[in-house]
Amino acid sequence: MNARSGRPALTRPDGTPVRVLVVDDDPDLAEVLSGALRYEGWEVRTARDGASAVAGARELLPDAVVLDVMLPDTNGFAVLRSLHAVRPDVCVLFLTARDAVEDRIAGITAGGDDYVTKPFSLEEVVARLRGLLRRAGMARQLEEGPRLVVGDLAMDEEAREVTRSGELIELSPTEFELLRFLMRNPRRVLSKTQILDRVWSYDFGGQAHVVELYISYLRKKVDAGRPPMIHTVRGAGYVLKPVAR
Amino acid sequence: MNARSGRPALTRPDGTPVRVLVVDDDPDLAEVLSGALRYEGWEVRTARDGASAVAGARELLPDAVVLDVMLPDTNGFAVLRSLHAVRPDVCVLFLTARDAVEDRIAGITAGGDDYVTKPFSLEEVVARLRGLLRRAGMARQLEEGPRLVVGDLAMDEEAREVTRSGELIELSPTEFELLRFLMRNPRRVLSKTQILDRVWSYDFGGQAHVVELYISYLRKKVDAGRPPMIHTVRGAGYVLKPVAR
DNA sequence: GCCTTCGCTCAGAGCCCGCTCAGAAGTTCG
């Protein structure tokens, strides 16, 4: 069982919580990240530089590491080598500035690791991590697949494909992330703030009004002409529900 | 057993009372809040700034913290970090002014923490706290679910759904809160003043007449054509009772 | 039985919330 009730957690094969090390020199960002990962039911530890990252990894023996490429003392790649020395099969998710060295990252990620560019949304980080862990055989049997289903609505996270009763629905990146968040929390009212904090980048300064706008976009594509699955709860937020039988 | 007789308290897994730290620089507000939380059967301690909050947390080791974002000495994020350092799984409920536009700290609700805007109602604060604690695994086993049931009337707090004998009932935010308060105190007469203090915001200047009005609204939706569950006790208040068999 | 008190309900005003449209700025891709 997850911290987030009702949804099964992604765990290690023996049932113990997945262990993740977060390495970033911005303490606020590290705090937000580790909060989100703990919310997934995972065990989290933070480090703010390369040295303490390696030390932390030795203690925690993490299954995955979220690693900022730009660190005060070293760069991420040196840390990566040390990490692989500690635990060869560790998954690494790099955090990197958009304009920086994408080619070098590409070389690294060929090995099965992955990266996201700053500024990112928490949904994206969590989704990538889940993908990495799943591929590393971390899923507790069958219950954790790359496929989300709510009623006749289905999402293949890896193929980035969404269908409703078999019909393919094309979504923009933000629409996709919003729908993923909704589908990962079916039958639960989500406030606009929750959605904003989770689906939009952490540096987004805008109003909750965008959420309304994107809900409106989603409705046009997901609910179009069909019995609605996205419901407004006035004064509270939005819910995704399978249509009542 | 709870201070509020007849209703089982939300307790820690070992049966001891939930421990909550209230941090606000307004002593009156802190007093009202801690009163309401003690009424839930919880152990409460107060602090009026960030420094004493961290100190208090170290002593009390609280399960949850009610934390005003606007503190004289620090910002919410720094306090959040300190609190998580003391106890990684602590839940935080932030209090924030509605018009203080950009004190919304991005990502605050992403880690499973929550917030309410001032002015708030006590029911809302308590409900949010209960939600946080429940998700953190604080519920004494099965008896405390996200579901309130009185007779054939049922409320799912997370989905914000109310049904009577299976039929869905649509409620406005205030109606919902009022009914939640009634359902959390079944078979107990609640005075209009009690209801006003609990369901309406603390800065509400209006008359007790609104309570009558909203009871009337609720009756139309909840009791409509069915044997009544909401009863008037003249000169005393209202009771919610399951229909006699 | 009458009068007072208390509670119920209707109607309406004002406000706030959420939805949508249109367009500007930025991004991606051919």
Added chain:
DNA sequence: CGAACTTCTGAGCGGGCTCTGAGCGAAGGC
């Protein structure tokens, strides 16, 4: 370098929600 797409802002509108006031009915005291 242009075209298509995506994201976000601003404004307007429609309607739901909350509360006030008034009138009416019921309960209970004298």
